[in-house]
Amino acid sequence: YSPAKVLAAEPLKVAAIYTVPVEQQWVGRIHQALNAAAERGDITYVYSENTANTDYERVMREYAEAGHQLIVGEAFAVERAARNVAAEYPETAFLMGSSFPAAEPNFAVFDNFIHEPSYLSGMIAGAKSKSGKIGMIGGFAIPEVNRLMHAFMNGAKATNPDVTFTVNFINSWYDPPKAKETAYAMIDAGADVLYAERFGVSDAAMEKGIFAIGNVIDTAADYPNTILASAIWHMEPTVDTAIAAVKANNFKAEDYGKYSFMGHGGGSLVVDETLVDADLLGKVKAVEASILDGSFIVEINDEEPKSSN
Amino acid sequence: MPETESGHPLLSLQNITKIFGDLVANGNVNLDLHAGEIVALLGENGAGKTTLMNILFGHYVADQGRVMVRHASGILVDLEPGAPQAALEAGIGMVHQHFTLAENLTGLENIVLGTESLFARRFSRSKARAKLQELMQSSGLEVDLDLRVSKLAVGERQRVEILKALYRDARILVLDEPTAVLTPQESDSLFKTLKLLAAKGMAIIFISHKMAEVLGASDRVAVLRGGKIVADLPTSQCDRHQLAEVMVGHSVQSAKRKPGYPEDETLVFAGVSAGEGREQIENVNLALRKGEIIGLAGVSGNGQSTLAKVVSGLEEPTAGTVSLHGNPLKPNAAAVIRSGIARIPEDRHHDGIVGAMSVEENLVLEEIRKPAYQRFGLLRFNEIRKRAQEAIKAYDIRCSGPLAVSRLLSGGNIQKIVLARTLDQQPDIVLAAQPSRGLDVGATADVHRRLQEARDRGAGVLLISEDLDELFQLSDRIAVIHRGHICEPMETEKLDKKQVGLMMAGHSAKGEQAA
Amino acid sequence: MIRFEPRSNVSSLFAFALPIIAGITALVLAAIPIAAAGGEVFAAYGHIFKGAFGSKFALSELLARATPLIFTGLAVSVAFRAKLWNIGAEGQLYVGALAAVAIGSGAISAPSYIMIPLIILAGMIAGGTLMLVPTLLKTKLGADEVVTTLLLNFVVLLFVQMMLEGPMKDPMGMGWPQSEPMTSAATLPKMFARMRIHWGLVIALVSALIIYIMMKRSVWGFEIRATGENVSAAKHAGIPVTSTFIKVGLISGALAGLAGVSEVAGLKGYLTADISPGFGYTGVVVAMLAGLSPVGVVVAAVFIAAVFVGADSMSRAMGVSSYIADLVVAMSLICVLVSSLFVCFKIRFVRPKKTPLVAKGEA
Amino acid sequence: MEYIDILLSANFWAAAIRIATPLIFGVLGALVCERAGVLNLGIEGIFVVGAMCGWMAVWLGAGLWGGILIAALAGAFFGLLHGILTVPLGLSQHVSGLGITMFATSVSYFTYRTALPKVSSPPRIEAFQPLDIPVLSDLPFIGPALFQQTSMTFLALAMVLLVSYVLYRTPLGLAIRAVGDNPSAVEAQGLSVFALRIGAIMAGSALMALGGAFLTMSAFDAFFFGMINGRGWICIALVVFASWRPGKALLGALLFGAFDAFQIRLQNEVGAVIPSQVFLMIPYLLSIIALVLVARKADYPRALLQPYFRGQR
Numbered sequence A: 001y002s003p004a005k006v007l008a009a010e011p012l013k014v015a016a017i018y019t020v021p022v023e024q025q026w027v028g029r030i031h032q033a034l035n036a037a038a039e040r041g042d043i044t045y046v047y048s049e050n051t052a053n054t055d056y057e058r059v060m061r062e063y064a065e066a067g068h069q070l071i072v073g074e075a076f077a078v079e080r081a082a083r084n085v086a087a088e089y090p091e092t093a094f095l096m097g098s099s100f101p102a103a104e105p106n107f108a109v110f111d112n113f114i115h116e117p118s119y120l121s122g123m124i125a126g127a128k129s130k131s132g133k134i135g136m137i138g139g140f141a142i143p144e145v146n147r148l149m150h151a152f153m154n155g156a157k158a159t160n161p162d163v164t165f166t167v168n169f170i171n172s173w174y175d176p177p178k179a180k181e182t183a184y185a186m187i188d189a190g191a192d193v194l195y196a197e198r199f200g201v202s203d204a205a206m207e208k209g210i211f212a213i214g215n216v217i218d219t220a221a222d223y224p225n226t227i228l229a230s231a232i233w234h235m236e237p238t239v240d241t242a243i244a245a246v247k248a249n250n251f252k253a254e255d256y257g258k259y260s261f262m263g264h265g266g267g268s269l270v271v272d273e274t275l276v277d278a279d280l281l282g283k284v285k286a287v288e289a290s291i292l293d294g295s296f297i298v299e300i301n302d303e304e305p306k307s308s309n
Numbered sequence B: 001m002p003e004t005e006s007g008h009p010l011l012s013l014q015n016i017t018k019i020f021g022d023l024v025a026n027g028n029v030n031l032d033l034h035a036g037e038i039v040a041l042l043g044e045n046g047a048g049k050t051t052l053m054n055i056l057f058g059h060y061v062a063d064q065g066r067v068m069v070r071h072a073s074g075i076l077v078d079l080e081p082g083a084p085q086a087a088l089e090a091g092i093g094m095v096h097q098h099f100t101l102a103e104n105l106t107g108l109e110n111i112v113l114g115t116e117s118l119f120a121r122r123f124s125r126s127k128a129r130a131k132l133q134e135l136m137q138s139s140g141l142e143v144d145l146d147l148r149v150s151k152l153a154v155g156e157r158q159r160v161e162i163l164k165a166l167y168r169d170a171r172i173l174v175l176d177e178p179t180a181v182l183t184p185q186e187s188d189s190l191f192k193t194l195k196l197l198a199a200k201g202m203a204i205i206f207i208s209h210k211m212a213e214v215l216g217a218s219d220r221v222a223v224l225r226g227g228k229i230v231a232d233l234p235t236s237q238c239d240r241h242q243l244a245e246v247m248v249g250h251s252v253q254s255a256k257r258k259p260g261y262p263e264d265e266t267l268v269f270a271g272v273s274a275g276e277g278r279e280q281i282e283n284v285n286l287a288l289r290k291g292e293i294i295g296l297a298g299v300s301g302n303g304q305s306t307l308a309k310v311v312s313g314l315e316e317p318t319a320g321t322v323s324l325h326g327n328p329l330k331p332n333a334a335a336v337i338r339s340g341i342a343r344i345p346e347d348r349h350h351d352g353i354v355g356a357m358s359v360e361e362n363l364v365l366e367e368i369r370k371p372a373y374q375r376f377g378l379l380r381f382n383e384i385r386k387r388a389q390e391a392i393k394a395y396d397i398r399c400s401g402p403l404a405v406s407r408l409l410s411g412g413n414i415q416k417i418v419l420a421r422t423l424d425q426q427p428d429i430v431l432a433a434q435p436s437r438g439l440d441v442g443a444t445a446d447v448h449r450r451l452q453e454a455r456d457r458g459a460g461v462l463l464i465s466e467d468l469d470e471l472f473q474l475s476d477r478i479a480v481i482h483r484g485h486i487c488e489p490m491e492t493e494k495l496d497k498k499q500v501g502l503m504m505a506g507h508s509a510k511g512e513q514a515a
Numbered sequence C: 001m002i003r004f005e006p007r008s009n010v011s012s013l014f015a016f017a018l019p020i021i022a023g024i025t026a027l028v029l030a031a032i033p034i035a036a037a038g039g040e041v042f043a044a045y046g047h048i049f050k051g052a053f054g055s056k057f058a059l060s061e062l063l064a065r066a067t068p069l070i071f072t073g074l075a076v077s078v079a080f081r082a083k084l085w086n087i088g089a090e091g092q093l094y095v096g097a098l099a100a101v102a103i104g105s106g107a108i109s110a111p112s113y114i115m116i117p118l119i120i121l122a123g124m125i126a127g128g129t130l131m132l133v134p135t136l137l138k139t140k141l142g143a144d145e146v147v148t149t150l151l152l153n154f155v156v157l158l159f160v161q162m163m164l165e166g167p168m169k170d171p172m173g174m175g176w177p178q179s180e181p182m183t184s185a186a187t188l189p190k191m192f193a194r195m196r197i198h199w200g201l202v203i204a205l206v207s208a209l210i211i212y213i214m215m216k217r218s219v220w221g222f223e224i225r226a227t228g229e230n231v232s233a234a235k236h237a238g239i240p241v242t243s244t245f246i247k248v249g250l251i252s253g254a255l256a257g258l259a260g261v262s263e264v265a266g267l268k269g270y271l272t273a274d275i276s277p278g279f280g281y282t283g284v285v286v287a288m289l290a291g292l293s294p295v296g297v298v299v300a301a302v303f304i305a306a307v308f309v310g311a312d313s314m315s316r317a318m319g320v321s322s323y324i325a326d327l328v329v330a331m332s333l334i335c336v337l338v339s340s341l342f343v344c345f346k347i348r349f350v351r352p353k354k355t356p357l358v359a360k361g362e363a
Numbered sequence D: 001m002e003y004i005d006i007l008l009s010a011n012f013w014a015a016a017i018r019i020a021t022p023l024i025f026g027v028l029g030a031l032v033c034e035r036a037g038v039l040n041l042g043i044e045g046i047f048v049v050g051a052m053c054g055w056m057a058v059w060l061g062a063g064l065w066g067g068i069l070i071a072a073l074a075g076a077f078f079g080l081l082h083g084i085l086t087v088p089l090g091l092s093q094h095v096s097g098l099g100i101t102m103f104a105t106s107v108s109y110f111t112y113r114t115a116l117p118k119v120s121s122p123p124r125i126e127a128f129q130p131l132d133i134p135v136l137s138d139l140p141f142i143g144p145a146l147f148q149q150t151s152m153t154f155l156a157l158a159m160v161l162l163v164s165y166v167l168y169r170t171p172l173g174l175a176i177r178a179v180g181d182n183p184s185a186v187e188a189q190g191l192s193v194f195a196l197r198i199g200a201i202m203a204g205s206a207l208m209a210l211g212g213a214f215l216t217m218s219a220f221d222a223f224f225f226g227m228i229n230g231r232g233w234i235c236i237a238l239v240v241f242a243s244w245r246p247g248k249a250l251l252g253a254l255l256f257g258a259f260d261a262f263q264i265r266l267q268n269e270v271g272a273v274i275p276s277q278v279f280l281m282i283p284y285l286l287s288i289i290a291l292v293l294v295a296r297k298a299d300y301p302r303a304l305l306q307p308y309f310r311g312q313r
């Protein structure tokens, strides 16, 4: 800690703690937003990835002790511990992914509420499926995933009421070969649109010449003529709001979840317009507009989705 | 006559010294071996015989001294130490005390192993087979080369071992206790083969504890005691007692047979069948009386081990009953021990002791649950130590103390641990399987004395052995086991060795011996 | 040429100093990845030390991480003594935790002096029962327990996930696959305020003591050792070998189950499917580093935990990838393994002699 | 029944073979090590190393076969380490193996992260593509089942033949089988136990690494943390199932692949009623059951797990 650095301590000191590697799409979005802020010079950014839950509390404390002003992370499996630590470091701002409410005075929460673009992507999937069979492949059946899948399914049913779904969880965040294998199986069983929650699914779709729907990140460039649309999560609104709040000294224990909504620019739909005809696109845009103006609310359902039989 | 054209021996061990920790296993050993001669190497258990041979073959490296072999040009050259490969190339073949055969391979494969370049594209079976056929014929060592070694009997394995050496054109053959596990017939034929090989110019050195073999088969005898050569002289100048004395350092009193005073029957087999395959026993009827030794003669592999397992409580008869004092014997080792049966197992390393445990622990292995050695499940170390010290003294177990690791003890001393452990429980019955196998004369005499003492105390002893000398020396009655059948035991006085030998080979003895 | 010769007597100073030298060697070697990642090597060492021992907090973290390792290390050491190769402590840990949660998260309400023994017992029974399966498969059917215990880990983990997504899911958990929290009566108290170290550590130490006494001084321990060193001699000597194996399996599984109890009831408060970052596997390492001695297990567990916690903390202080922590632990392990060789063997360098040509057999 | 239809479809068998391929490499590798008497629990980590190094080499510009070679060499290196620890040093094979897994995994992860600190989406390479052989690919059933595979699958099958040939027909194989049964037999014949065992472990580990490389260079085209996902451990079970024979090892891997492919399809069909974990458990439970069934008959390499020291009592 050279004196020069201390003097130049204008940028906010931010630390992030991830329980998975930063390649995981979910934390990847947070990582990207924080990296962007760091590149702008707003913050200095350090992170620990792949932190076991057992170690999570220690890492939080270490970052807090080290004087980081904002700590970002995911408290999902360590709610109680995370809240305890936050309570013991009231000077530090905590912005944590969580399904629970915020906790006074300094524990704010967020979540990936991109069910709205997921619904929209579902509309496209439903309309594009000729066989009426859509395959969905996820990592684990956790609320974060379940909610997006339900929104997607509702969207698909809106454009194609007879559509059926097969759902499969591969029980790993990182097993692209397995995800790919599962996708092949679904294609064999007649699915012609796949919901690609994991890496590997779009690969199978491209290889077999069918369509896929992206999730959280935009991978359309990697899979030409395959990704119909993707529901994208943007962490920038969430992160930037929090950074500004800490800098302005008015960080509060709020629910930042809303910053992931489309209305705040936290979620968006990207569509490959070469694959989706104007008619369908028009329908989707109309629904998007009604979401943005608040006249249409996409239902949030965290239950595990099941194959339709 | 040893042919020594160039005057040099084929092999010369010079000033070999090998020290393990504080123990001098070999001290300044000098030994020459000439072409065409058969040398017997004698010595107590632990005298350093195997160590010397292992140095010769490159398994161990001597701390001092050199191993020299005769070069084709007739001069002696040093053998690279610690390299079995060099020894093999120099024409040394070794048959180890414990067989060195891969049991998942056939005899043929074991023999050709390592004789061809490892990276050859494939090995040629036919060429090897042709050479071996010839070798088998000229040496009389017949084996089924295509059977997996695990399916071969001990004698056949022994022959594979020798063929291994011959296949490599060995001119020096080392055999470490080759007869310890052979039947008398097999030993005879082995020595015939050795003489044949020596006549063709091979130099042979073998280790043995059996005086008769040593005197009968060797040209020269070398004796090791405490790692030093204490005698090296032509066999013609030796006699049995003198050799034994040189070996042990004092005169050895071998046990003389004394008549027992048998009382009522204790251990009774009635129509017992058990086991399967070669080791099956069928319809065995036998009654052991208190105060007698019944010797069970037989070539090993005829059902003895099944019989021993039944008596030991490790195997349940499929038919018939075994009773002790009129009560049926429980098929459970612990119960058998509690009911007063002492068992001396055939393979003492494998079944007799827990090698990694100390001498004192092995001495109480069978009795650990007795209140004498435990209280509320906790061990009584002082009692165990006291017991060990007494046993070490009473049985003259040579070791560094009660805490010595038993694996490192010599065979004779390991056997003494087993004897102390079992016989000190004052058993009613003693089952002794091959109790002196591999033991030197001194240890053998000790074992025999202990068995006789047990009998004199009133115990019934069932002695399973292949060694006719031993059987005739100890037994009050002798029965023969062949292919799982046991004949009616007969008074030792009324039998002679030749007759028993024939019965062991399966000949009936009825006509001449109708008592 | 290098030769290894067995050492007959090892001076105790030497035996004591070696692990330390090994630890230092590991740290020296750790400089390579640290430097490769652009970290400053000497500062890194300072951070490792500070991260492990630098404060009361660090020390408490270190001991909290060592606690489950003591349990799993003991579990493995007992089993390995009998040559029952239990690689399944991970699965046993999870069923132990599952049992503790099943009882301690509200199914029964009782004061803590009843609840705590109850969850401990439940965890031990669950872990022991799980280990009973491979033990019986081994003794009755001859199935290799290395493989069965290893595979059961995966089965158990899936089973735990199933329970956490099904019947045992916390209804208040916002849909997360996690159990209901342990009631306060079923929680092992923390030893100090604001520190994570909890009474599980004391239970672990007491267990180590009990296992020490059992192995060294009891008939059971004697029989376990005899069975492990030579089954057939043990059988011959009337030791009930099968029931000894079963006993060992039960004790081993129970200890691993305790690790799970201690983690949910002492540290985490509820069960998730990722409660253990491989404590079961690290237990094998701990046990072997300890030479299977129960007291050694405590030392080895603390050593492994210290290296991990120190290196992990260093990775943050230095901005080096956090994967370095596992790397340094693995390197320390390998160094300690290699050093154990010096305890058992003398190493001699032998200059290969020029060997004269030796002719094949005579003409 | 529709399940029969699944089993009769060529795509199902194509999937089974694809899933089996990394396992074939892994189980052969473990088999070679164990035939020489050394259990290699480093397999899981060596898979990771193979996956990472093979991928990284290609990503840095090596050709695909160059990547394969690098992966094999990296595997052999960790094999050498395991060999040194377990053969001349005679350390516990369990611990050394688990240590190798920890070491190999963490080295791979650390290297990957240090080389690519800022990726948020893993970079891709141009992976092996399915072979399209003119006539053969058009055969009914066999065509799609077998010729949808990449060259690595054929490499795996070739390895089965190579390993059986070496083990059963060459002097080297003879020596390897012997050293796994009774090392002193090998030494008494003038061969080096150390060299044979270490060589076998290195060769076996190289094979294992190929299994990992298949995942990043054929089944997929990028490296992910944690993507090995227990595949190595499965191989350890399969070797026992295969009674240490190459042909049965192939069979075992294919069976496992078939179970897994079937499990995925079953889950697609009836996933709504049965928890997904039940399906995921099936392959493990079946492995255990298969193991129990063959256990009595299998004859172990007798020297497995036994360290060998010259002249030790």
Ligand SMILES: Nc1ncnc2c1ncn2[C@@H]1O[C@H](COP(=O)(O)OP(=O)(O)OP(=O)(O)O)[C@@H](O)[C@H]1O
Binding pocket: B020, B023, B025, B043, B044, B045, B046, B047, B048, B049, B050, B051, B052, B097, B408, B409, B410, B411, B412, B438, D311, D312, D313
């Ligand atoms: N590797 C070793 N380490 C330590 N001591 C050893 C080793 N090998 C042999 N010894 C000791 O050296 C001595 C000689 O052993 P050796 O095997 O040569 O005896 P032997 O004469 O062959 O006995 P036996 O007749 O029982 O076969 C014994 O006391 C033995 O305990």
Ligand SMILES: Nc1ncnc2c1ncn2[C@@H]1O[C@H](COP(=O)(O)OP(=O)(O)OP(=O)(O)O)[C@@H](O)[C@H]1O
Binding pocket: B104, B105, D168, D169, D177, D243, D244, D245
């Ligand atoms: N000596 C041989 N020559 C040619 N092929 C062989 C030979 N031994 C085995 N094989 C082939 O290898 C396969 C397995 O053979 P086998 O049953 O002998 O294996 P194994 O018993 O496991 O080997 P091991 O002898 O190492 O125990 C068989 O298909 C057999 O055809």
Ligand SMILES: [Mg+2]
Binding pocket: B049, B050, B051, B097, B176
């Ligand atoms: Mg000897």
Ligand SMILES: [Mg+2]
Binding pocket: B104, B105
């Ligand atoms: Mg064979």
